[in-house]
Amino acid sequence: MNGPSATIGDAVDDTMILITGISVVLLAIITGLMLYFTYRYSRKRHPVAEEVGTSILLEVTWTIIPVLIVMGMFWAGYKSFREMRDAPEDALQVTVIGRMWDWSFEYANGKKSDRLVVPLDQPVRLQLKSLDVNHSFYIPAFRIKEDVVPGGNTYLWFKPQSTGPADIFCAEYCGERHSYMMSEVVVVPQEQFDVWYQSDSAELPETKAWIDAEAAAAQAPSDTDEALSALHKYGCVTCHSLDGTGNKLGPTLKGVFGKEVTVMVDGKEISVTADEAYLKQSITQPAAALVKGFENLMPPPAGMGPDEIDLVIGYIKELK
């Protein structure tokens, strides 16, 4: 599914599939039997009607099985219905105002918007109000819909599970421009919601740009990700821990940058500061200066390009 979804959606979809599935199976059985009986008991094959007696067993069976099936469908629907009606106490409160022919949204701090902006992973409770006639507030992507009645006090809640925009419709014919009564729910990460919520501007900030920036950030791997993948690719992490623990063949890489290291050069002990040049040498010519207490076990990394070496050095420098 494209766009954001909400927690209740899966339960609604499952109920829908269950009921449709059962209906399709029953349709097939009933149609099949009907066709068969038409053939089997046509006048040609069965010219004389006969009286059929009562079979208690048959009566009980075809009462109990459908009752169980129907109760099963009821239970599936009732469970998700309860979930839909029980809004969590800590939900973000938004008042939705429907009128001919638009939606507006009012937040607890007085902020108003013509789009419903909500934070990711937070339950949101919508109090639905109409200024004129009956409307119906509908977010298809979230599988939620509720009548908006003048003087009434209906509500809805949902908990968005992913970021992005989704359509809001009016699902109750409310006059000439009913089909124009559309808006958008925009799910944004909490930090971005907070910025928007606290801003004085009544205008909705460029939520689209936020979302695109989020998406771009998720797409482009950061230097950190690339450095880490190089450290794995060239087997560095088999001999070096990155978290300060020292239970591997080589010294931990955490905190090494800027440290005074005692190394053995040509059999002599000297003390050096682990600067960038030292790190570079340690990686490209591991045998040139051996860290005291460790053996000459590190192979020069085969096939590692200068870019990757710089990336890894940059990463080690940050590993404090």
Ligand SMILES: [Cu+2]
């Ligand atoms: Cu309407």
